[in-house]
Amino acid sequence: xxxxxxxxxxxxxxxxxxVEPTPDYVDYKTLRKQYEAKANADVSxxxxxxxxxRVEAIHGRSDLNPKWTFGNxxxxxxxxxxxVSIAQSFIAAHDDPAWRQSGSHMMIFYGDYGxxxxxxxxxxxxxxxxxxxxxxxxxxxxxxLEMRNFSFDFAATDNAGQxxxxxxxxxxxxxxxxxxxxxxxxxxxxxNAQSWFGNLLRQRLVNKKNCILITNHNLAExxxxxxxxxxxxxxxxxxxxxxxxxxxxxxxxxxxxxxxEPSNAxxxxxxxxxx
Numbered sequence: 001x002x003x004x005x006x007x008x009x010x011x012x013x014x015x016x017x018x019v020e021p022t023p024d025y026v027d028y029k030t031l032r033k034q035y036e037a038k039a040n041a042d043v044s045x046x047x048x049x050x051x052x053x054r055v056e057a058i059h060g061r062s063d064l065n066p067k068w069t070f071g072n073x074x075x076x077x078x079x080x081x082x083x084v085s086i087a088q089s090f091i092a093a094h095d096d097p098a099w100r101q102s103g104s105h106m107m108i109f110y111g112d113y114g115x116x117x118x119x120x121x122x123x124x125x126x127x128x129x130x131x132x133x134x135x136x137x138x139x140x141x142x143x144x145l146e147m148r149n150f151s152f153d154f155a156a157t158d159n160a161g162q163x164x165x166x167x168x169x170x171x172x173x174x175x176x177x178x179x180x181x182x183x184x185x186x187x188x189x190x191x192n193a194q195s196w197f198g199n200l201l202r203q204r205l206v207n208k209k210n211c212i213l214i215t216n217h218n219l220a221e222x223x224x225x226x227x228x229x230x231x232x233x234x235x236x237x238x239x240x241x242x243x244x245x246x247x248x249x250x251x252x253x254x255x256x257x258x259x260x261e262p263s264n265a266x267x268x269x270x271x272x273x274x275x
Contacts, residue, residue, distance in 0.1 A: 062136040068122025104205045106237035107212045114248025121212045137174040140181045182215040183225035198230035
């Protein structure tokens, strides 16, 4: 059967009319596939832009140091190599929905100053945000406790109580809570602080929310500082304990350097420096 274009061309010839060239004929199935491919590409681009916006929003709320990544971490000692291996296993476990729904998981990074505890915790958080859009909140426990104390000043006019209630809700809701400097400079937390922290951990446990605790105490000192009620809350989690040891990676400042450098000198960032 002649196509309609062929019939038109034959009629034009019969009338001695010029036949205009027509574009190549494309059958319906081919044309449909082309349009579907273009539509799928447009949807994919929209999904990528939407995901990028979501990830950027999570990063913005997390308060993470953007330099805390695996890419600029130097694995030059056994404790750091082991910590990175455990961290990568923890990240990979998120691929398993059964693992994510099995309960609450906690990593405890403990040991000496300047060994990379905060850096590795931040690297875990950055990767979880990028791969799984996990919501993250990084906070120092001492700062939260100070805010909590100020919230009891009912004569204050800065709305401290409301701000702490909002912060407390964030601590409960976020998927991964990273608490740094746990019990720093504290031999024992005050009883009311122990109760509050223990309740926070128990509520997150019930809601299957994960935590990373970072401390300079050893485990025995940490248990004493947090108190039995709070530490029992930690034991309820599926816990991974990672010990850091050895000298600090941070550059020291000698007396001679302090005397020679001007007081307004800007600090120099070391790209591979870890916290």
